[in-house]
Amino acid sequence: MTNFDPETIHDVEGVPIHSVHRHDVVIVGAGLAGMRAAYEASSEFDVAVLSKVFPTRSHSGAAQGGVAASLANEEEDHWEWHMFDTVKGSDYLGDQDIIETLVKEAPVVVREFEHMGCPFSRTPEGRIAQRKFGGHTKDFGKGGPVLRACYAVDRTGHAMLHTLYEVCVKNEVRFYPEFFALSLIVRDGVCRGLVAWDIINGGVHVFHAKTVMFGTGGYGRVFKITSNALANTGDGLSLVLRAGLPLEDMEFVQFHPTGLYQQGILVSEAARGEGGYLLNKDGERFMEKYAPSKMELAPRDLVSRSIQTEINEGRGCGEDGCGVYIDLRHLGEDKIMKQLPQIHELAWKFLGIDCIKEPIPIQPTAHYSMGGIPVDIDCQVLADGKEKPVRGFYAAGECACVSVHGGNRLGTNSLLEASLFGRRAGKSIVRFLRETRAFPELPSDAAEEALGEVERILSADGSEKVGIIREELQEKMMLECGIFRDAGKLEKLTGGLRELGKRFEKIGIDDRSVKFNYDLLEAIELGHMLDFTELIVAGALRREESRGAHSRTDHPDRDDDKWLRHTLAWKRDGRIEFDYKPVTITRFQPKERKY
Numbered sequence: 001m002t003n004f005d006p007e008t009i010h011d012v013e014g015v016p017i018h019s020v021h022r023h024d025v026v027i028v029g030a031g032l033a034g035m036r037a038a039y040e041a042s043s044e045f046d047v048a049v050l051s052k053v054f055p056t057r058s059h060s061g062a063a064q065g066g067v068a069a070s071l072a073n074e075e076e077d078h079w080e081w082h083m084f085d086t087v088k089g090s091d092y093l094g095d096q097d098i099i100e101t102l103v104k105e106a107p108v109v110v111r112e113f114e115h116m117g118c119p120f121s122r123t124p125e126g127r128i129a130q131r132k133f134g135g136h137t138k139d140f141g142k143g144g145p146v147l148r149a150c151y152a153v154d155r156t157g158h159a160m161l162h163t164l165y166e167v168c169v170k171n172e173v174r175f176y177p178e179f180f181a182l183s184l185i186v187r188d189g190v191c192r193g194l195v196a197w198d199i200i201n202g203g204v205h206v207f208h209a210k211t212v213m214f215g216t217g218g219y220g221r222v223f224k225i226t227s228n229a230l231a232n233t234g235d236g237l238s239l240v241l242r243a244g245l246p247l248e249d250m251e252f253v254q255f256h257p258t259g260l261y262q263q264g265i266l267v268s269e270a271a272r273g274e275g276g277y278l279l280n281k282d283g284e285r286f287m288e289k290y291a292p293s294k295m296e297l298a299p300r301d302l303v304s305r306s307i308q309t310e311i312n313e314g315r316g317c318g319e320d321g322c323g324v325y326i327d328l329r330h331l332g333e334d335k336i337m338k339q340l341p342q343i344h345e346l347a348w349k350f351l352g353i354d355c356i357k358e359p360i361p362i363q364p365t366a367h368y369s370m371g372g373i374p375v376d377i378d379c380q381v382l383a384d385g386k387e388k389p390v391r392g393f394y395a396a397g398e399c400a401c402v403s404v405h406g407g408n409r410l411g412t413n414s415l416l417e418a419s420l421f422g423r424r425a426g427k428s429i430v431r432f433l434r435e436t437r438a439f440p441e442l443p444s445d446a447a448e449e450a451l452g453e454v455e456r457i458l459s460a461d462g463s464e465k466v467g468i469i470r471e472e473l474q475e476k477m478m479l480e481c482g483i484f485r486d487a488g489k490l491e492k493l494t495g496g497l498r499e500l501g502k503r504f505e506k507i508g509i510d511d512r513s514v515k516f517n518y519d520l521l522e523a524i525e526l527g528h529m530l531d532f533t534e535l536i537v538a539g540a541l542r543r544e545e546s547r548g549a550h551s552r553t554d555h556p557d558r559d560d561d562k563w564l565r566h567t568l569a570w571k572r573d574g575r576i577e578f579d580y581k582p583v584t585i586t587r588f589q590p591k592e593r594k595y
């Protein structure tokens with residue numbers, strides 16, 4: 001392998017290639033996972049963070065409701081209860097050894113945020129305030145909802161993200177804002193860096209690194225109705241696939257029960273945690289039928305299915321009958337404006353509804369990806385999805401699948417996961433770098449794949465439009481791979497995706513400049529979305545059971561004999577290949593999941 005030489009390879013017309021940047025650690029993603037890792041590693045090493053949006057605009061900042069930790073600030077709580085709820089919530093697909101780490105370390109991670117200066121809401125005694133959230137219970141599910149979600153009004157993610165940005169700046173983390181990662185350089189099982197596009201000025205940059213970490217977030221944007229930010233197109237997942245690595249449990253996609261009707265923008269579960277009711281168009285509190293003991297605070301998969309059933313059976317509201325209501329009126333103006341001010345503002349701005357006086361029309365919205373890049377408990381990416389590490393490559397947060405959420409994530413466990421495993425990734429990186437002084441060799445063709453992609457798109461002059469293909473993809477995913485799935489719909493979608501892939505090869509773009517070229521970026525993002533959605537659909541078709549958020553109307557029961565296992569999927573020469581691995585079960589044997 002010869003060394004990368006920026007002077008000799010930039011022969012691509014119109015695309016400047018800039019010199020190589022060298023950092024001990026290069027992190028893609030400035031959400032909670034990426035920045036928590038950066039903060040940890042920057043105490044000892046030189047850390048760079050790339051983000052395609054300005055760091056504090058990462059989707060973590062949109063999180064409203066809270067972050068779970070059994071602090072027991074206002075009432076009794078224990079990590080064992082939190083563990084039980086998470087395992088049951090996951091429909092027994094979460095790995096229990098890792099869930100145990102999650103719930104045990106949660107209080108430490110949240111208190112650390114407090115010490116960094118995160119402005120949590122407070123109890124009258126001055127402790128971190130906690131609220132109720134779906135699926136979090138007392139006494140191994142035998143008691144009612146427990147106060148476990150630590151919050152900062154209804155802007156918890158915003159408070160945590162800004163706190164982290166400040167401590168990263170203090171630690172002199174080098175930020176590359178508005179840099180778009182284009183490809184990952186993995187050779188012979190060693191990660192050597194990555195290639196990125198400078199969105200503001202244009203140009204390809206090579207980042208040579210001893211370690212790379214992905215905290216690239218989720219992919220809600222492949223669905224038409226989603227709570228996710230525009231940036232959540234799952235780029236990291238497809239970069240991993242293109243580097244020949246697998247993805248895990250991609251068929252598990254969470255729909256949050258309450259997105260603003262026809263907008264998808266989130267109405268936090270805090271609204272139900274604080275006491276909001278769900279009503280159908282006839283004013284009936286329908287959760288009585290589906291989860292009589294937990295009602296609106298049953299886990300998300302169950303509440304979303306209940307809402308969708310009401311809609312499918314003709315009891316939905318709105319012009320297309322695809323909504324139901326969340327009613328907050330009985331909470332009163334004081335509580336709404338104090339605990340849920342953002343919900344009030346969003347309903348007013350986007351639907352013209354004053355939730356103090358009227359119920360808010362909502363519908364389920366694509367929210368969270370349980371699957372992702374397979375990693376071990378130390379966030380080390382696994383080349384075979386099981387135990388073989390990719391040297392120098394780590395991932396954490398929503399893009400990773402360390403499998404604490406299994407088939408369905410409980411609300412507030414994700415801010416926790418992103419911060420906690422971001423922290424663990426940072427610690428692993430520090431351990432690795434203490435022993436590894438030298439940079440891995442950078443191959444001479446390091447930038448070739450990325451340059452080729454940029455050049456191809458900048459010169460694309462076909463008749464197909466990126467925006468139209470993307471809309472069709474989002475529409476199809478919503479209709480054929482949404483809350484309820486079956487073989488017929490999924491098979492149709494498989495063909496549909498192939499068709500869209502072919503049309504993508506014939507796209508044309510209008511803007512051929514290099515500065516702030518969103519034509520170029522949207523085309524690259526669409527390529528990513530088409531890449532990994534195939535795995536969601538293929539995984540969903542193969543998994544002939546219903547578990548957690550994956551609900552097959554043609555296979556309505558959970559099948560532990562056959563499917564109590566994780567899916568691993570690769571893309572090789574355009575074909576999807578599967579493998580499976582067992583679920584780790586320690587304390588809680590699988591049982592029927594009832595609420």
Ligand SMILES: Cc1cc2nc3c(=O)[nH]c(=O)nc-3n(C[C@H](O)[C@H](O)[C@H](O)COP(=O)(O)OP(=O)(O)OC[C@H]3O[C@@H](n4cnc5c(N)ncnc54)[C@H](O)[C@@H]3O)c2cc1C
Binds near residue numbers: 066181217218268
């Ligand atoms: C509206 C909403 C509300 C939520 N509320 C809660 C809640 O109350 N509690 C809870 O626990 N969870 C909540 N979640 C889920 C939780 O917020 C996320 O799962 C979590 O914040 C993800 O953090 P992350 O660091 O993994 O990714 P993100 O915060 O999404 O950050 C991803 C980063 O990757 C960067 N990136 C991606 N691709 C590229 C690329 N190609 N090049 C360069 N950079 C790239 C982005 O710029 C960004 O900086 C909510 C989610 C949403 C959408």
